[in-house]
Structure formats: C-alpha cells, structure tokens
Amino acid sequence: MDERRGSATIPDVARLAGVSTATAARALGNYGSVSAATREKVGQAAAALGYRANSLARSMVTGTTNTLGVVLSDIENPFFSRVLRGISDVAHGAGFEVVLVNTDESSDTERNAVRVLTEKRVDGLLVCPADAGSTDHLRWVAEAGTPLVLVDRRIRQVPADSVVVDNRAAARAATQRLTELGHRRIGLITGMDGELAERFAVPGLRGIERALINTTAGRAAGYRDALVEVGVEVRSEYVVSEGFRREDAVRATKQLMSLDGPPTAILALDSLLALGAMQALRELGVRCPDDVSLVGFDDADWTEAVTPPLTVVAQPVQRIGSEACRLLLERIAGSTRPPVHRVLRTELIERGSVAPAPRPHRAERLSS
Amino acid sequence: MDERRGSATIPDVARLAGVSTATAARALGNYGSVSAATREKVGQAAAALGYRANSLARSMVTGTTNTLGVVLSDIENPFFSRVLRGISDVAHGAGFEVVLVNTDESSDTERNAVRVLTEKRVDGLLVCPADAGSTDHLRWVAEAGTPLVLVDRRIRQVPADSVVVDNRAAARAATQRLTELGHRRIGLITGMDGELAERFAVPGLRGIERALINTTAGRAAGYRDALVEVGVEVRSEYVVSEGFRREDAVRATKQLMSLDGPPTAILALDSLLALGAMQALRELGVRCPDDVSLVGFDDADWTEAVTPPLTVVAQPVQRIGSEACRLLLERIAGSTRPPVHRVLRTELIERGSVAPAPRPHRAERLSS
DNA sequence: GTCCAGAGTGAGAACGTTCTCACCACATCG
DNA sequence: CGATGTGGTGAGAACGTTCTCACTCTGGAC
Numbered sequence: 001m002d003e004r005r006g007s008a009t010i011p012d013v014a015r016l017a018g019v020s021t022a023t024a025a026r027a028l029g030n031y032g033s034v035s036a037a038t039r040e041k042v043g044q045a046a047a048a049l050g051y052r053a054n055s056l057a058r059s060m061v062t063g064t065t066n067t068l069g070v071v072l073s074d075i076e077n078p079f080f081s082r083v084l085r086g087i088s089d090v091a092h093g094a095g096f097e098v099v100l101v102n103t104d105e106s107s108d109t110e111r112n113a114v115r116v117l118t119e120k121r122v123d124g125l126l127v128c129p130a131d132a133g134s135t136d137h138l139r140w141v142a143e144a145g146t147p148l149v150l151v152d153r154r155i156r157q158v159p160a161d162s163v164v165v166d167n168r169a170a171a172r173a174a175t176q177r178l179t180e181l182g183h184r185r186i187g188l189i190t191g192m193d194g195e196l197a198e199r200f201a202v203p204g205l206r207g208i209e210r211a212l213i214n215t216t217a218g219r220a221a222g223y224r225d226a227l228v229e230v231g232v233e234v235r236s237e238y239v240v241s242e243g244f245r246r247e248d249a250v251r252a253t254k255q256l257m258s259l260d261g262p263p264t265a266i267l268a269l270d271s272l273l274a275l276g277a278m279q280a281l282r283e284l285g286v287r288c289p290d291d292v293s294l295v296g297f298d299d300a301d302w303t304e305a306v307t308p309p310l311t312v313v314a315q316p317v318q319r320i321g322s323e324a325c326r327l328l329l330e331r332i333a334g335s336t337r338p339p340v341h342r343v344l345r346t347e348l349i350e351r352g353s354v355a356p357a358p359r360p361h362r363a364e365r366l367s368s
Numbered sequence: 369m370d371e372r373r374g375s376a377t378i379p380d381v382a383r384l385a386g387v388s389t390a391t392a393a394r395a396l397g398n399y400g401s402v403s404a405a406t407r408e409k410v411g412q413a414a415a416a417l418g419y420r421a422n423s424l425a426r427s428m429v430t431g432t433t434n435t436l437g438v439v440l441s442d443i444e445n446p447f448f449s450r451v452l453r454g455i456s457d458v459a460h461g462a463g464f465e466v467v468l469v470n471t472d473e474s475s476d477t478e479r480n481a482v483r484v485l486t487e488k489r490v491d492g493l494l495v496c497p498a499d500a501g502s503t504d505h506l507r508w509v510a511e512a513g514t515p516l517v518l519v520d521r522r523i524r525q526v527p528a529d530s531v532v533v534d535n536r537a538a539a540r541a542a543t544q545r546l547t548e549l550g551h552r553r554i555g556l557i558t559g560m561d562g563e564l565a566e567r568f569a570v571p572g573l574r575g576i577e578r579a580l581i582n583t584t585a586g587r588a589a590g591y592r593d594a595l596v597e598v599g600v601e602v603r604s605e606y607v608v609s610e611g612f613r614r615e616d617a618v619r620a621t622k623q624l625m626s627l628d629g630p631p632t633a634i635l636a637l638d639s640l641l642a643l644g645a646m647q648a649l650r651e652l653g654v655r656c657p658d659d660v661s662l663v664g665f666d667d668a669d670w671t672e673a674v675t676p677p678l679t680v681v682a683q684p685v686q687r688i689g690s691e692a693c694r695l696l697l698e699r700i701a702g703s704t705r706p707p708v709h710r711v712l713r714t715e716l717i718e719r720g721s722v723a724p725a726p727r728p729h730r731a732e733r734l735s736s
Numbered sequence: 737g738t739c740c741a742g743a744g745t746g747a748g749a750a751c752g753t754t755c756t757c758a759c760c761a762c763a764t765c766g
Numbered sequence: 767c768g769a770t771g772t773g774g775t776g777a778g779a780a781c782g783t784t785c786t787c788a789c790t791c792t793g794g795a796c
Contacts (some may be wrong), residue, residue: 007512010751020776032755033773050512055487056433057752059424060781067467069487075456076686088443088470097484099435102456116465120423120435142766144375144418158572246669272669279673280645301614301640302670305647318444388746393784400785401743425783428751557790 008049017045027297028053034353059121067097069117072151073105078271078300079317080128083151086321094329096123107131114138118146124328126321128152132214147331151324153215154341161331163324163342167215170313170346171222171267174295177348179230179267180264182357183293187256187263188223189273190216191244219269219297238263249276250283257284257292264292264357271298274310289355299349308352316344371500376417385413396421415463427489435465436696437485440496440519441473446639446668448496451519454689455494462697465492475499482506486514492696494689496520496604499687500582515699519692521583522709529699531692531710535583538681538714539590539635542663545716546633550725551661555631556591557641558584559612587637587665591605606631617644618651625652625660632660632725639666657723667717683713 019038026032027042028051034042045051059065066093072080084100091098100124101113107130114137117125124147129138138158142148150162178186202231220239227234237259240252249268253276256263268274274296281288288294288308296303299314323342372480382392387406390585395410396419402410413419427433436459440448452468454496459466467490469481482505485493487520492515497506516531521543546554588607595602605627608620617636621644624631636642649656656662656676664671667682691710 010754011752021752022754022776022778023774025752026775029754033775034772038774052483052512053487054489054752056424056427056489057781058754060428060752061754063781065424074453075443076453077451078446078449081446082444084468085442085444085470088468092469097488098468100452100466101460107378115420116423119421120465144420147731246673275673276668282675284672300670302588302643302668302674303652305614305643306670306674307650359776379782389782390746390748390784391744393782394745397784401745403744406744422782423749428753428782429784431751502773 008046008051009054010051012049013042013045013051016049017041027045029058030287064123065121066095067099067120067122068325069099069101069113069120069122069125071101071103071110071113071117071125071128073103073130075102079298079315082317083128083321083324086318086323087151087325088321090322090325090329104132105130107134107173111137112313114141122146124148124332126151126328127320128291129155129158141205147328149324149328149331152320155183159339161324161327161340161342163320163327165215165315165320167218168222168225168345170297170315170348171219171269172225173222173346174225174267174313175226176229177350177354178267178293178295179226179232181265181293181354183259183263183265183358184230184232185263185265186223186227186238186361187266188220188239188251189249189252189256189266189268190220190239190241191248191269191273191275216269223267238304242263246272246276248281249273250280253277253280254284257281257286265354266292266294267292268296269301271296271300271312273297274312275300275302278306278310289353291358292356293357295354304351311351311354312349314347314349316346319344371436372572374660376414376419377422380417381410381413381419384417386478397426415443418505423450431489433489434463435488435490436674436693437467437481437488437490438495439469439470439471439478439485439493441471441498442509443468443470445567447666450685451496451689451692454686454691455519455661455693456689458690458693458697466695471498473498475502479505482509490514492516492700494519494692494696497523497526515696517692517696517699520688527707529692529695529708529710531688531695532681533583533688533714534711535586536590536593538665538683538716539587539637540593541590541714541716542635542665543594544597545718545722546635546661546663547594547724549633549661551631551633552598552600552725553629553631554595555621555634556588556590556607556643557617557620557624557634557636558588558609559637559641567573584637586611591635607726612638612640613620614640614644614647614667617641618648621645621648622652625649625654630660633722634660634663635649636664639664639668639671640731641665642680643668643670643731646678657721659726661722661725663722672719679719679722680717682715682717684714687712 010025011021014021017024023034023038024042027034027039028046066293070087075084088098099117103110103113110130120143125141126149128151135155135158142158142160148160150160152164154162156166159284163347175186222235240255242248242252266277268277277294281292286292296310296312299312303312327340378393379389382389386391391402391406395402395407396414438455443449443452456466458507467485471478471481478498486509493509494517496519500523503523510526510528516528518528518709520532522530522532543554592602608623610616610620634645636645645662648662654660664678664680667680670681671678695708
C-alpha cells in the first residue's frame with residue numbers, strides 16, 4: 001500500500017486521511033487553517049504513504065522556486081570558491097538553494113547558462129560576467145524583471161546591483177608601498193591577454209573607462225597610477241602577460257628577470273600568479289626579498305606558510321559573495337530602489353616578501 | 369504588446385501565430401512534426417513576444433528536471449572545489465544543471481539537503497556523506513529509486529555506487545617511503561577528532577571496519593600498517609589531532625616537535641594540515657628536510673612552489689568527481705547493474721621535502 | 737476507385753500543487 | 767433574535783507545459 005514507485009501525492013494522502021485534497025494540502029503545507037485533529041490524521045497518512053512534496057508543482061503555482069542561479073567562471077579557482085561559499089551561506093540561511101554554472105570565461109556559455117537558469121525560473125541571478133563587451137543577455141534579464149546582481153565585475157550598461165572591489169586603488173596602494181621602499185623597476189604579471197593588459201597599463205589614459213569594468217585591467221591601471229605619481233615611466237617590457245595559470249607566471253617571471261635591467265620588485269595580479277612567481281624566483285636562485293620583492297593579490301591559505309611569507313593585497317573574498325547575495329535577496333523580497341554599487345575595501349598585508357630596494361648601481365643612481 | 373511582465377506562454381505565442389497550442393509547443397519544443405512554414409511563423413511570434421520556456425512546467429509533465437543535486441561538506445575546501453569541478457564538467461557536458469549544498473560535515477544539514485533536493489525532483493544525487501553513522505536518509509533515497517552516488521566516502525549500508533580513493537594504501541605507501549629512508553619516529557597529523565584518530569592509528573585492530581568508511585581513519589590505518597610492517601611500535605604521542613584548520617596543524621606540529629624524542633618525519637593527512645606543518649617548522653627554525661621530512665596529502669597548487677617543494681600523496685581529485693558523475697548519469701539513463709564501487713589510485717609524488725633520516729644519536733642506534 | 741501510410745494539425749487531458757470561493761457551524765455582538 | 771464574524775472544510779480553477787488521441791489531408795500502391 002505504501003510502496004508505490006511514483007511516490008504518493010496530496011490526493012493520495014487526502015484519500016487515506018479521509019479529507020479533501022485542499023485540506024490535506026493545507027495540513028502538509030502548513031498554511032491556511034486546519035484543526036489539530038485533521039493535521040494529525042493527514043500527517044499520519046503522509047508518513048504511511050511516504051509522501052514527499054513536489055517542489056516543481058508548488059513553484060508552478062506560487063511562481064517562486066527558492067532557488068538562485070550563480071554563474072561564475074571557474075569554481076576550481078580558490079577566489080571563486082570562496083565567493084561561492086559566501087553566496088551559499090547567505091542563500092541557505094534564507095532558505096534558498098543554489099544552482100551553479102561555470103563559464104570558463106566564455107561569453108557563449110554564460111549566455112546559455114543565463115537562458116537555462118531563467119527557464120528554470122530561478123528567483124534571482126548572481127553573475128560574474130565573462131566579457132564586458134557582450135551583455136545583451138544580462139540587460140535582457142535585468143529588464144525582464146529577474147533580480148540580478150553582478151559579482152566582482154561591474155558593467156555600466158547593465159542596470160543591476162553590483163559588488164566589486166576597488167581593484168585600481170588596491171593595486172595602486174601595493175605599488176605605492178613598493179615605490180616608498182625605493183623600488184623603481186617594478187614588474188607586473190597580469191595573466192590577461194597580453195596586448196590588452198599592455199594597453200591599460202602602459203600608454204597614457206586610453207581605456208580607463210573599460211578598466212573600471214575588468215578586474216585585471218583595473219589593477220593594471222592602479223599599477224600605472226602609482227608609477228606615474230612618482231614620475232616613473234611605465235615601461236612595457238615590465239608588463240608581462242603570459243596567461244592565468246601558475247606555469248604561465250613562472251614563464252613570465254623568468255622573462256622579467258632576464259631583462260637587461262631586471263625588476264627589483266614584482267606585483268602579481270592574482271594568487272596563482274604570485275605562486276608561479278615565487279616558484280620561478282626559487283628556480284632561478286633569486287633571493288626574495290633580498291634581490292626581488294614580491295607582492296601578490298588575494299590572501300590565499302598558503303601565503304602565510306611559505307618562505308618568505310607573502311605580502312598580499314587581501315580582498316574580502318567571501319564578503320563579495322555574501323554581500324552580493326544579500327543584495328539579491330533584498331531585490332527578491334521586492335525592493336525597487338535604484339541599482340546599488342557596492343565597492344569593498346582591500347587591505348595590504350605586509351609580510352616578509354617585501355624589502356627596500358637593493359642599492360642601485362651608480363649609473364642608475366645618477367639617472368634617477 | 370510584447371511587454372507583459374509575467375512573460376509570454378505557449379498559448380500566447382500560438383494565438384499570435386494563429387495555430388493551436390499543441391502545434392506551437394511542437395514547433396518550440398522541436399518535437400513531433402511541424403511544417404517548415406508553421407515553424408517559421410511560431411518562431412517569429414515567440415521572438416516578438418519574448419517567449420521563454422518554463423522548465424518547471426516541462427519537468428512536471430516529463431518527470432525529469434535535468435538537474436543533479438550535489439551535497440558535500442565545504443566548497444571552500446580546495447579538495448571539494450576540484451571534485452565539484454569534475455562533477456560540473458561532466459554534468460554540463462550531458463546537459464544537466466548542478467544544485468549545490470554545503471553541509472559543513474553536519475549530518476542534519478545533509479539530511480535536510482537530501483530532502484529538499486528530492487522534493488525539487490533532481491534526477492540524481494551526488495553525496496559526500498558527513499557521518500557514516502546516520503545514513504537512513506541515504507538508504508531512503510537509494511531505495512526510493514532516485515539515483516545516488518557516494519563521493520569520496522563509501523558507506524556499506526547504503527546500496528549505491530561509490531567513487532573513493534584507497535586512502536589506507538595511499539597513507540601506507542607514503543609512510544613506507546619514510547621508513548625506507550630510515551625514519552622510525554614518524555609524526556601523524558590527522559585533524560580529525562583526536563580520540564577517534566588515536567583509536568584507529570594506535571591500538572591494534574579495533575575499528576578497522578569503520579576505518580574503511582572514513583577518509584581520515586583510513587589514512588591513519590595505513591600509517592599504522594606501514595609502521596607495523598617494519599616492527600615499529602605506534603606511539604600515541606606521535607599521533608596528533610588538533611582540528612582541520614591550518615592553525616590547528618601549526619599547533620599540532622609544535623606539539624610534536626616539543627616531544628622528548630621528536631619525530632624525524634611528519635605525515636600530514638591533508639593539504640591544509642601540511643601547510644600548517646610547514647609554517648610551524650619555519651617558525652620553529654627547524655630545517656626541512658634536513659631535520660624533519662614532511663609528506664602531505666593532496667597535490668594542492670602551492671606544493672610545487674614552496675621551499676622546499678612538498679612531497680605529497682596525490683589523489684585524482686577531479687576524477688573522483690567526474691567519475692562519480694559519470695556513474696550517476698549511467699544510472700539516470702536507466703542502468704540497473706548492481707552497485708559499483710570504484711577505487712581510484714593515488715600517486716606518491718616525491719619532491720624536496722623528504723630526505724633520509726638524520727643520523728640517530730648513539731643511544732638510539734643501540735636500541736634499534 | 738479504394739485503401740493506406742504518414743505528415744500536419746487541434747482538442748483536451750494530464751502533471752501535483754496552491755489559491756480562490758463558497759459553504760457550514762458556531763460564537764459573539766448589537 | 768438577527769447580523770456579523772471566524773475557524774474549518776471542500777469543490778474546482780489555475781499554473782504552463784507535454785502527450786495522447788482523433789481528425790484531415792495528401793500522395794502513392796493496388
């Protein structure tokens with residue numbers, strides 16, 4: 001009697017309990033008013049049949065799924081996994097489930113994910129957009145009334161809340177610290193597509209607008225700002241972009257150190273790149289921080305444990321996620337305030353990997 | 369005309385296209401047979417109205433959601449984020465979405481997650497069970513016919529596929545390598561609840577059965593196996609369990625090194641613990657590998673970049689996920705073969721953090 | 737000319753909930 | 767004593783799909 005494959009439904013429970021489906025539904029769903037006696041009867045019938053609610057049917061009629069869609073580039077990346085953790089904690093705390101899609105920075109995948117998720121009728125979307133260029137799908141979502149929050153990357157054309165970090169200021173602060181310590185030849189390892197990065201970091205002011213969108217570009221701009229401030233010309237051979245993986249940073253660092261006047265300090269724009277830089281310095285036998293100072297982005301779990309401990313620009317990674325999710329929940333709850341753009345602060349954590357610039361050679365001392 | 373809030377439905381599209389809902393549905397859903405002309409008409413109408421399919425309704429009638437539920441303990445942990453990546457890649461490749469829940473090793477949360485996910489009618493579940501003790505909810509799922517695969521932890525009582533690693537053999541191999549190099553005093557940092565770990569690692573054979581379930585316990589058992597093999601008594605003060613965080617491992621390591629006969633080698637049972645051990649050794653001024661050899665579990669991204677590079681037991685982390693997901697998809701596709709238990713192989717990757725045991729003091733030489 | 741296959745279509749019944757109404761009985765208030 | 771709630775209940779209509787069935791054509795085989 002209680003072993004039906006397709007599982008029992010409310011009518012089944014109602015029949016067994018001897019009440020109408022409406023009453024059974026009220027008892028099970030805990031809404032409306034039901035007498036204690038019927039509630040008991042229905043409860044027992046449900047237990048006997050192994051009744052399990054069908055959220056799909058419920059969502060169909062209520063129009064709400066208690067589900068959030070999360071679209072980000074790569075969950076394997078510790079940055080995103082911590083962001084997701086922040087999102088997930090807030091979401092579950094409020095009774096929402098989380099559907100996750102990795103885009104691998106592909107705009108097509110993102111577009112597709114957004115379509116599928118809206119078709120699944122998620123109550124809201126958290127997106128870390130892959131490409132600031134193609135955003136019609138995001139505009140579409142925002143305008144169709146599905147709550148949307150942009151995570152870690154803001155796009156001006158999309159009328160949605162956003163939670164980002166002031167990447168430019170962060171990189172500027174880190175670079176300033178290096179210039180304060182006397183460093184003038186400062187290498188930058190960006191990871192992004194080379195040509196693009198160079199454009200932001202090097203030649204004058206072109207691209208600043210877009211730099212506010214892209215994380216890496218913003219940081220590159222901050223690097224430039226700090227150098228310009230102390231009157232140092234930004235030299236393009238100091239800006240290296242070989243890719244986002246650790247091995248790429250190893251290559252980039254070796255390239256930097258093989259330059260004619262090799263940098264006395266290196267700024268790596270994310271934690272994996274910093275790791276690669278460290279590895280390369282070790283492999284080259286270059287002493288850190290004696291010969292070269294190193295600053296990374298993101299306070300990964302290993303930064304404090306390595307030798308020397310790494311100086312980093314720490315971002316409130318988890319808070320990016322939790323804050324974004326909180327904004328989204330407000331929207332879902334019906335808030336209609338104009339788009340909010342939250343900018344979280346970063347913090348420069350100084351550890352052993354940074355030291356004053358080594359005494360310059362005489363020739364250089366004269367020239368500067 | 370095309371700006372309705374609640375978005376257009378198939379009847380709306382059908383009306384505009386001048387066909388029946390059945391035909392419109394066929395044209396949009398790409399099933400049944402529709403003439404090219406009507407398909408075109410319907411397509412245009414849909415575009416004009418901004419029609420977007422409703423997966424909920426579709427799932428209601430088809431009985432399939434193209435969604436997998438994933439329940440694991442902590443997505444922030446690099447191990448799980450890589451497992452998830454493996455799952456997610458396979459799932460998306462097959463057209464499935466992924467709903468994620470973190471349990472933080474809480475059995476209650478897990479039970480609840482499983483309930484909610486089955487109510488959402490996911491097509492299958494991937495679970496890394498928090499507690500081998502309370503498993504009725506998993507048995508329920510398996511018996512109710514929802515495909516289920518256990519990830520990284522097998523539970524005998526649950527009739528479901530599983531994908532795990534042979535933790536015991538892995539830890540045994542790592543420990544053997546250390547004994548081969550002459551190490552006899554080998555510290556073990558487990559992270560798990562102290563009392564429990566000691567029970568597995570130290571006194572004879574009790575608990576071996578359960579050890580096959582729990583990851584940490586399995587590894588502790590492997591450690592013991594290797595020591596027993598070379599006739600070394602397992603001393604309980606060498607087995608330290610302070611917790612799972614890096615700081616815990618720092619404390620544990622310092623505790624180990626302050627022992628009367630401090631260990632000449634340390635085996636840390638996961639990557640975070642190894643990190644803490646490294647940090648502690650550096651803080652203590654103990655040279656690695658000259659004074660103490662160190663072996664960790666899991667080939668994290670930083671293991672190769674630190675000084676010295678860390679010897680680790682590498683697990684095919686991503687493959688745990690992808691393999692599990694593949695098994696699940698087979699089940700969803702209807703396979704009814706008896707439960708499969710896949711055991712993936714680990715690999716000992718030797719790097720600079722391991723060296724022969726330092727020359728023993730005379731007294732010790734005599735005694736051994 | 738008859739028959740049949742099959743492509744194209746439409747009407748309407750599912751799927752399993754929640755929600756709106758209407759109804760009843762009973763208590764409370766004027 | 768009648769009017770006015772009010773807690774408990776049931777009938778039945780949504781929600782937006784897909785699916786089944788029946789129907790109409792057309793074209794080809796006999």
